[in-house]
Amino acid sequence: MRCGSALLAVAALVGCAVQASPPGEGAKTAMAAIEGGRYVPLYGDGEPVEVASFRIDRGLVTNAQFFDFVRAVPRWQRAEEPSLLMGEGYLRHWAGPLEIGSGAKAARPDAPVTHVSWFAARAYCDWREKRLPSLDEWELVALADESSRDATDDPAFHQKILDWYARPRPDPLPPVGSTSRNVWGVEDLHGLVWEWVEDFNSVFVTGESRADGTFDRQLYCAGAAATASDARNYAAFLRYAMRSSLQAGYAVGNLGFRCAADAA
Amino acid sequence: MRRTTAAVLAAGALLFGAPGARGQDHDDAQHGAHGGHSGHGGEETEIAPAPLPPGSIYQLESPWTTSEGREIRLGELGGRIQVLAMVYTHCEHACPLIVGDMRRIRREIGDTEGRVGFVLASLDPARDDVARLAAFAEKTGLASGWQLLRAPESSVRELAAALGIRYRRVSAEDFLHSNLISVLDPDGVVVHRQVGLGVDPDATVSAIRTMLDEGSQPAPRPPPGEMGEGAPERDER
Numbered sequence: 001m002r003c004g005s006a007l008l009a010v011a012a013l014v015g016c017a018v019q020a021s022p023p024g025e026g027a028k029t030a031m032a033a034i035e036g037g038r039y040v041p042l043y044g045d046g047e048p049v050e051v052a053s054f055r056i057d058r059g060l061v062t063n064a065q066f067f068d069f070v071r072a073v074p075r076w077q078r079a080e081e082p083s084l085l086m087g088e089g090y091l092r093h094w095a096g097p098l099e100i101g102s103g104a105k106a107a108r109p110d111a112p113v114t115h116v117s118w119f120a121a122r123a124y125c126d127w128r129e130k131r132l133p134s135l136d137e138w139e140l141v142a143l144a145d146e147s148s149r150d151a152t153d154d155p156a157f158h159q160k161i162l163d164w165y166a167r168p169r170p171d172p173l174p175p176v177g178s179t180s181r182n183v184w185g186v187e188d189l190h191g192l193v194w195e196w197v198e199d200f201n202s203v204f205v206t207g208e209s210r211a212d213g214t215f216d217r218q219l220y221c222a223g224a225a226a227t228a229s230d231a232r233n234y235a236a237f238l239r240y241a242m243r244s245s246l247q248a249g250y251a252v253g254n255l256g257f258r259c260a261a262d263a264a
Numbered sequence: 265m266r267r268t269t270a271a272v273l274a275a276g277a278l279l280f281g282a283p284g285a286r287g288q289d290h291d292d293a294q295h296g297a298h299g300g301h302s303g304h305g306g307e308e309t310e311i312a313p314a315p316l317p318p319g320s321i322y323q324l325e326s327p328w329t330t331s332e333g334r335e336i337r338l339g340e341l342g343g344r345i346q347v348l349a350m351v352y353t354h355c356e357h358a359c360p361l362i363v364g365d366m367r368r369i370r371r372e373i374g375d376t377e378g379r380v381g382f383v384l385a386s387l388d389p390a391r392d393d394v395a396r397l398a399a400f401a402e403k404t405g406l407a408s409g410w411q412l413l414r415a416p417e418s419s420v421r422e423l424a425a426a427l428g429i430r431y432r433r434v435s436a437e438d439f440l441h442s443n444l445i446s447v448l449d450p451d452g453v454v455v456h457r458q459v460g461l462g463v464d465p466d467a468t469v470s471a472i473r474t475m476l477d478e479g480s481q482p483a484p485r486p487p488p489g490e491m492g493e494g495a496p497e498r499d500e501r
Binding site for chain 1: 418
């Protein structure tokens with residue numbers, strides 16, 4: 001019951017497309033140093049996972065930054081035909097392959113780039129001599145709120161996240177840095193767009209596991225119901241459900257990314 | 265429980281739009297490309313390799329290493345049909361079954377004079393080094409027609425993502441992974457997927473036979489209608 005209605009809310013988040021606009025500088029490239037630690041992922045057997053120290057972009061990659069990338073590396077410009085690497089919808093919110101666009105409905109240069117595939121997000125980070133964060137890295141840094149590195153015991157923190165999940169996505173998207181900044185100095189982890197992670201495809205849909213039997217049941221309704229009192233798991237559940245529905249070529253309007261790197 | 269799984273899938277569909285007939289689009293594009301190519305009459309233009317179709321996994325450029333220690337790009341698998349799975353050699357349960365399923369496919373298509381290759385790509389770069397792959401091939405009796413490949417983690421993740429394979433290391437020893445055998449045409453486009461273990465290989469075999477009957481040449485590729493009928497085209501879930 002609970003699962004169903006929340007997923008509908010997720011669905012409502014999506015679907016609208018952002019329109020285009022002019023290039024500009026929106027670039028905060030600075031990275032935050034994140035001290036490694038342990039966290040208990042939603043999936044798995046309840047054992048904490050060790051995450052090594054790493055660095056992560058404070059801000060999401062913007063349209064302007066991604067524009068610089070496709071100008072420098074033309075093979076990642078939008079093409080006539082969708083492909084394995086750049087699926088249907090790739091950069092469709094831009095006015096053209098080399099034009100973000102202008103006008104009230106246009107994408108803002110300083111807004112997070114969306115409509116990017118996992119392949120393209122990876123190629124961008126590689127171009128910046130970085131990489132995508134791992135799922136565990138992302139979840140670790142996303143545990144923090146404004147004042148605490150681990151806000152998992154604060155119901156208000158989770159309520160805020162769930163409230164965001166339930167709100168329709170603004171169109172066009174607002175600039176990066178406009179929603180939240182946690183104690184690490186990392187912005188917009190909750191509140192602007194969903195984010196690609198390197199191992200998004202480490203999350204399974206239960207239907208797929210039929211042949212193998214047992215795993216990951218706790219991820220779906222059984223798990224969500226068992227822990228329905230725990231809003232923390234509920235927010236994480238929605239993120240995992242979202243990731244489990246992705247394919248690497250997908251380029252959709254509410255999914256962006258930021259880059260990470262090993263600890264300096 | 266069931267209902268929620270359906271809801272998750274529905275949410276995914278709404279989120280990302282109905283998948284639609286992407287494979288078909290690719291085929292149109294690809295025919296266009298080939299038409300343009302031959303239309304030039306092939307005179308003095310240097311013989312540039314025909315561009316890869318938009319759906320080709322041979323667009324992935326990361327280097328892999330064979331069990332003979334040779335470095336290759338996935339594109340070098342091109343020019344023949346390939347039957348490909350991702351496994352790890354320490355796997356005790358699913359992977360031997362996948363290899364068994366591939367052998368069964370091989371048996372059923374019979375001798376193709378090398379027009380069909382079989383590829384195992386390792387999910388486990390930490391333990392499947394070249395020597396381990398070679399030993400596994402030897403022990404398992406995978407000789408001519410088989411290739412075993414390994415690559416760094418990032419390339420493994422990339423190939424899995426391209427094929428729609430999900431996997432996760434769950435312990436020092438084991439991975440959870442999709443049980444999926446992909447059939448690639450000579451251009452590297454996935455034309456058929458066999459999902460699960462111990463599956464009746466008829467659909468897979470007929471997808472391969474169809475390509476063999478049509479000449480199995482890199483170009484022109486078979487029209488969309490010939491792709492493994494009834495097979496999930498782009499999403500095994």
